[in-house]
């Protein structure tokens with residue numbers, strides 16, 4: 199593995215009773231980057247996240263994180279090593295404050311988090327919700343809940359954040375705020391991998407885009423090149439239409 203890559207998949211496949219959801223996928227993620235994984239519905243994006251977090255074990259192939267083989271390792275062990283996932287639908291403890299919710303992330307995260315208070319404050323800051331710290335989670339808007347979910351995930355002191363559609367359903371102002379947060383998180387040293395359907399957000403925030411189609415990796419590169427790749431356009435539109443992906447302005 200190259201010195202700069204934090205996550206590596208080699209020949210990873212996952213089948214569900216004969217259906218090949220992931221087919222011999224290999225890639226390495228560079229530390230300190232934002233990578234988006236895109237693809238049509240059913241392409242295998244969630245399955246890929248589930249394989250990296252250990253929720254599912256691959257049928258074949260190897261996954262390593264920070265030079266350590268994590269293939270088939272239990273989810274809690276992988277989380278302790280520094281992989282966190284922010285879910286699209288946050289399920290906070292609704293009667294606890296934002297601070298208390300993020301504190302739970304810090305307590306159950308990567309082994310050796312000592313200064314919990316400082317970690318929580320820093321996570322709230324990075325997720326741009328420090329001003330909401332004392333509010334009960336049940337008073338938050340959908341957009342604010344998304345930020346809380348991201349804060350909870352990074353409070354584990356993760357080195358790798360897997361973010362599940364962080365911009366889905368957000369209005370343009372909320373989307374811009376989320377993009378700022380993802381950049382801040384990357385700039386703080388956390389590697390970010392997104393699964394995202396919102397193409398304008400993908401184009402704006404990604405250093406690199408990976409495209410899955412029917413479980414296979416069909417494109418990999420900088421956003422503007424991937425958006426104009428005929429195979430990618432065909433995967434989305436079903437025809438080799440030369441028009442760009444929605445939201446892509448050349």
Ligand SMILES: Nc1ncnc2c1ncn2[C@@H]1O[C@H](COP(=O)(O)OP(=O)(O)OP(=O)(O)O)[C@@H](O)[C@H]1O
Nearest residue numbers: 214217218219237238239240241242243244245246
């Ligand atoms: N636990 C499971 N059991 C059986 N089949 C599954 C399971 N999980 C996923 N699949 C199948 O694997 C394929 C990939 O699904 P996956 O959810 O990973 O796609 P996706 O790219 O995340 O789709 P979406 O964008 O709609 O969320 C689909 O055909 C899906 O039906």
